[in-house]
Amino acid sequence: MPLTATPSVRYWARVRRATWGLLGLWLTVTVALPWFARDLDAWHVGGFPLGYWMSAHGAILFFLMVLVIDVLLMEHIDRLERRDRQRASAASGEHA
Template sequence: MQLTDRHREYWRRNLRLTGGLLAIWFAVTFLVVWFARDLADIRFLDFPLPFWVGAQGALIVYVLLIRRYAKRMNELDTEYGVSEGSR
């Protein structure tokens, strides 16, 4: 089966969204840990930033990333006519 230009555009937008969200995930998961000593002087809610991100912040970011992905993909699915409601 050969993909049409519309299918390619749909997947290109899907991959761009996924790549952007994975970049945020990477920053929250690995960069904060990598620079934890340098960021330890920054306080958030009276806790060192790396500690807070590890304990609470990363989980909040992960939930928001999942929510954003689901919402945006529903919009793209509707826009391109591939949503579950359009079948």
């Protein structure tokens, strides 16, 4: 992304990067957890196989964690966008 990109272009580039990263994380857990479920079943927790616990509870907690990370990340990106817009308006005001 060039330094001369507008705040809007930088904002949407950050949003796309964050979205793709979180989608990749989600896809990894969605595919990897069932893939390795039999390997996890070698261990037991509370009388149930670990694969069951991870599928029934771990994945749900992980997906909730992804949502929380998304909210925090988007708040951070929004703060950066506001800062960029303030700097752009201050710079345009100085040259006017």
